[in-house]
């Protein structure tokens with residue numbers, strides 16, 4: 269379709285608002301244009317966090333010379349022309365506003381050549397001036413240069429964050445589109461340095477590996493769901509891989525990165541009880557849905573969408589993520605669960621569940637389970653175990669009625685300590701005075717952090733009092749921690765805080781206790797007497813969620829009799 273100016277009645281139906289808020293918004297709009305033009309290679313160059321220069325070059329279809337002046341007019345677009353088109357949008361752009369807005373607040377140069385054209389054309393607009401156009405030699409495709417952003421609206425510059433922050437936002441935009449379009453090759457240079465590159469080979473995991481490292485990227489579980497109305501793909505972290513904030517939950521609808529608090533909470537619900545409170549999964553979900561069932565014309569930056577049936581989307585996302593998690597974790601953590609939930613694939617199928625598309629029902633309505641009720645849980649209780657021995661001073665071997673259990677003594681002890689706390693916190697927490705109070709001296713930064721925790725700790729049964737400059741005295745411990753080193757336990761509450769981790773108001777107590785449990789639990793490699801090992805097993809049997817530690821890592825590997833028979837080739841033998 270050629271570029272044309274939308275009729276006023278169509279233009280007036282487009283969500284109003286500012287498109288260009290910051291350099292990253294320019295990068296986003298220009299990348300979207302390149303993708304809509306069918307580019308397979310997109311190069312982005314920024315100087316001074318995009319304030320001095322943003323240049324995006326693509327090898328897409330280009331803009332014809334005679335249409336070039338139209339491209340920078342408001343409500344001029346080649347992507348829709350009627351109001352009905354707003355309900356069948358398959359392109360990323362449709363508002364016809366980005367280039368016009370950019371041209372009014374920066375020095376904009378567009379150089380473009382279509383495949384058919386002998387020459388290219390260059391158009392220049394400075395702060396909303398009359399466009400100047402001239403013929404020029406140019407490769408096929410389009411290069412858009414945006415210099416001195418906000419040069420004529422200095423007030424807008426004041427709202428920008430520091431250069432590193434603005435640079436990070438640009439990085440994030442490029443990464444989002446590289447993941448949404450893994451077959452397109454992206455390259456981002458910031459101040460002459462390569463900041464990000466993707467190969468365009470279609471492998472999302474490879475892109476993530478370049479960002480988070482191979483080890484973590486390898487752990488991500490593939491999501492693959494399809495029914496007659498939806499397709500959902502992507503990668504999600506197993507319960508053991510989490511972050512301290514929800515920034516790594518990324519949602520895309522029809523390849524458009526979106527913010528959606530409802531779907532984010534559906535994802536969190538799916539992880540509920542599998543990961544500790546205060547921890548968040550890493551999620552990249554790509555949802556494909558009929559464009560008629562989703563309104564993208566809600567937000568000027570196209571960052572939000574409205575679903576025709578939000579409740580159905582919530583249920584679907586929660587179900588798909590949960591199901592993927594259980595199938596993914598079953599393989600490595602709990603090969604066979606007693607009484608598997610109805611829909612859970614038998615063990616043979618779990619092997620292939622990771623790679624195969626999980627087929628949904630063939631009826632037109634997707635399975636939308638009632639939140640919570642149908643969700644399976646990994647944290648079932650364990651049967652009574654008979655202690656057999658220990659390997660590497662780390663793993664306890666035990667036998668149950670349904671096979672062999674290998675138990676990680678550290679993770680198991682963490683769980684046991686944590687549940688002692690949970691049980692006590694339902695009644696009144698009692699303290700136990702230390703015969704010899706311990707002293708704790710901290711750096712002044714740590715001391716400041718620690719002082720904030722003291723009231724919470726004292727409520728939990730500790731007795732901690734300031735004892736001079738940056739020094740504290742631990743006089744009593746909650747009785748569920750009887751016998752542990754007081755200073756060690758308390759120190760755990762301020763160590764290893766992850767960057768940006770802030771105590772969460774409602775969840776602080778559990779989080780603090782989980783940190784303490786991790787610190788004081790018996791270590792891997794620590795030798796335990798048979799009696800101590802047996803006592804640990806007894807306590808673990810009593811736990812509500814014995815199969816994971818409070819941080820969500822597995823405490824045990826269960827090798828069922830069934831699995832052993834298969835592995836030894838006995839199944840079916842005479």
Ligand SMILES: Nc1ncnc2c1ncn2[C@@H]1O[C@H](COP(=O)(O)OP(=O)(O)O)[C@@H](O)[C@H]1O
Nearest residue numbers: 301305339345346361362363364365366367410
């Ligand atoms: N990189 C590009 N390659 C080809 N055409 C482009 C490119 N950038 C912009 N255009 C053309 O300019 C028009 C206006 O772009 P824009 O202002 O971003 O509005 P929209 O993308 O909403 O249509 C687009 O509809 C498209 O026809």
Ligand SMILES: [Mg+2]
Nearest residue numbers: 297301361366
């Ligand atoms: Mg656009």
